[in-house]
Amino acid sequence: MRSALREMRRAPLRVAASTLAIALAIAAMGIFAIPSMASNTLRDIAAADLAAHLQLTTTPFDATTLRAEIEQMDGVEAVELGTTGTVTFGSGGTGGEGVRVESYPESSSVNRIRLGEGRMPRDAGEVLVSPGVAPLGSVLRTPGGDPGDLTVVGLGQSTLSAADEVVFARPDTAALLTGIEGSNTISLRLADPTAENLETTLASVRAVLGSRSVALTSLPVSLPDGAHPIEEGITEVSFMIGSLGVVAGIVALVLLASTASAMVTERTRDAAIMRAIGARRRVARRELRRPAVFVGLLGTAIGLPLGVLVANVVAEMVLERFAGLNPPFSLDPVVLAASAVFGVLGARIVSARSARRVARVELTTALRDREPISFGNRWSDRMLARIPTGGVLSRMSLRSMARRRGRSVALTAQFGAAVGAAVLVACLAASIADFNGAELASFRWDHETTAADPVSPFGLDRPDRTGSGNGAGTGAEAAIHTEGMIDDWEIEVFGVAPDTAMIDADVTSGSWLSPSGTPSRRPGDVLPAVLAERFADQEGYEVGDQLTVDLAAGPTQFEVIGLHPIRSVALFAPADALSVELGTPGRGNTLWSTGGPPAPGSVGAAVVNTTRDELFAEDAAARDAILGIFGAIGVIVVSVSLIGTGSTVAMNLFERRRETATLQANGARRRDVRRLLGVELLVVGMTGWTLGSMAGIAGARAIMGFFAASNAIDLGFEVAWTALPLAALAVAGVVHLFAVTAARGAQRKPLESTLRAAT
Amino acid sequence: MHARESARSLIRLRGLTRVWGRGESAQKALADVDLDIAAGELVAVVGPSGSGKSTLGALIAGLDRPDAGSVVVCGSRLDRMPADDLAVWRSDNVGIVFQNFNLIATLTALENVLLALRFGRRTPKRSEAARAALAAVGLEAKAHRLPSQLSGGEQQRVGIARAMVHRPALVVADEPTGSLDTAAGRHVFELIQRLRNGGTTVVFITHDLALASLADRTVHMRDGRIDPANAGSR
């Protein structure tokens, strides 16, 4: 402790820089806590809200007998039957578009609503809405007049509706609003919600529904073990962020290693003197390690609370952005412990190496040597001294770098890490921006009009395909846009006319859909499908393969006839055949148009209009959120590296102060000193730039690859070429700044004292 | 006589004061020192430890600036000169020999000598001059050795070669023999005498009274002042 304090007094800036870097790195590692923090928060919320483990949306059914039948099933704890539908309100904040309405019974044993503001509805004229739908106290005007105006008395959200916009109404109100007789949702909780039990229960429920000719209208939502619907996405994002935190940690360790090595090496003589008066090597080693271990401890002590703070702030950002939730303040003991161990053990390990080296130096040598780091004892030093390249100064530079190779490697690594982090973030930004544009490239429509409810209001037959019968603008085409599951992947299933004008029909192999001569399809037939190429590649599907897609209505067999360059997980099938499979022959749920959306009210059903631009903007917002987080971590890594470089450079100068003073005594001016240091640093910096650029590009490619693989989409990869010269300029600038500062500092110190010092 | 002497002075110090530290801990290392040294003189500076010898030497060599008083060396007023101009002045006018040698560890003997030619006036045949200087101190055979491969005496001879290679008018040597044994010390002193015989002015700071007695003149210092009883004794 005392020796550590002495060290702090001797080189306060260096100790402070190392401490700060360790603290920042430990703080950055706190991000690893986000997945577990988020998941704990989300699961707590899901449990408190009695969120459904299994949720089904179906065609309307009579609730009375079904409830009893499901309640009797093995392991079912609670069942709630409800009504959901989309309603276009006449006024209020809903902008004339359809909004989902969900029924909400007064005392619910499944899917409780978390009240944010206001209160729960008490009578039929009151509703509760999720944030963003309409302000508290506003009035929603219903289209038909029934059930009359609705007052928003509360703001809240249910777990299952996550970040969606929903109007929660009492069951009678919901029935009036949606016009649905009976129920069309089944939410249930199991006593033991394992994935296996959920599957069994789902099968039983399906059987019961089948026997009553009730069909599922969308994929069942299954949340095993009390998971929250948005958990998976958040875990993935936090993992990526956390891996940048590791980079920061490694950079900080490199810095600590070089600081420790300098602290230890400078005390070579101290250690020798200790040994000369009787200290054993082990004691000397411990004595040498002490300051570095102290720095590690101090950095960890500052970094841990900082990390908890960073993790909580980022967790809040992420949960707010993706789930509209305000998580409570929390900690992850495992991550806390792991980062503490990282900081302390890391310091101990990196200092142990140099301590061992220093304690091994022969006593006589250690006591005699004036300079802590000798030059010329090694064969390679003498070789280097034989190379008469360049002027005296450049020879000095080269040999100085070789003399303190550990230091040079650390500096290179620090420059490399800074450049690498910057290039990585830039490449991610470029790739995601590129993907954002390319994602919609296969679509030719400007507007997508989707039936909000599981109804299919658009005729697929020829006359309607022009859109004339559907009330849309110039070019319009009815289609089916639904979702399915294939090998645990969610897949977008498009039912399109084979001669569609709204989808790019170019395939990369096989062939596009051909107009079928036989419209008389029966359920159970194998449908031709054009599959997204990237997904096919990843999952090993080829042209000619058969695959089973679980659609809402049940499993459907497809045969892959072609592969399509669309970058999302998607499949195209003939609309007419798909409509038969879905139980709505000849009807579609989506209208693609190019001139403009259908006139309001012309489609006798609630619809949601989406423009390409909106989709683009939505993606852009999500992208910006992710990039913002990446950018923030990137800034941390770059700062840690810059602190590291600054501190290493300062350390280097400090060690070489006598050398610099000797040069000055021999007539070197400020600019000579500046040039000497500048050249040296530039070599190191540019090496770091080269390695960092390569590592940054490779890292970004790996991250995009990871994202692409875990989503089975073709994200593509773009190198941010402009970032490279910019980074080089930045490195040159930093080097220049260091050299200027150092040369000025060297001139300010009294030469005489430096030159006469014993070491 | 005083006036005549100062007219041909190479070094002329007036009212020289140097204070280390500030406030309570302030300590006058030099207090109001006047000194003239003529061109071509070999002056030994002696005195007890802490009497201000090194401080004086540094001021004469342009390594340091006084808190008060004036320093004129080789016709230049050093006490007000900016740092960069001082550096240029040093490379043209002075050679400095240190007790702890201060050789650059990464440069060979020859390169260390070359260093003194690097910053000064353009000399056409630098490496020949450096070799000649090393030969003059008897080290041409070890020109390519690194300092760590040389003995203390040899390192100091490299230091002397470096101090004389650019033919300065003045050499300041602060205890050049202090780290060496008697024989090696003698050898170094002989080299210094040879410099003086070549016309160079030498300020030679030492503890060795025997060597000091061989100088043209000895200046005695005590408590930051020149001992009046012994000022300029021959």
Ligand SMILES: Nc1ncnc2c1ncn2[C@@H]1O[C@H](COP(=O)(O)OP(=O)(O)OP(=O)(O)O)[C@@H](O)[C@H]1O
């Ligand atoms: N850089 C410095 N900072 C503070 N005090 C200093 C410094 N240099 C010298 N001193 C003080 O100034 C006084 C004179 O020092 P100086 O080195 O000139 O003495 P010296 O005669 O050369 O002694 P020695 O024979 O031991 O070398 C001493 O008391 C010393 O402690």
Ligand SMILES: [Mg+2]
């Ligand atoms: Mg001295």
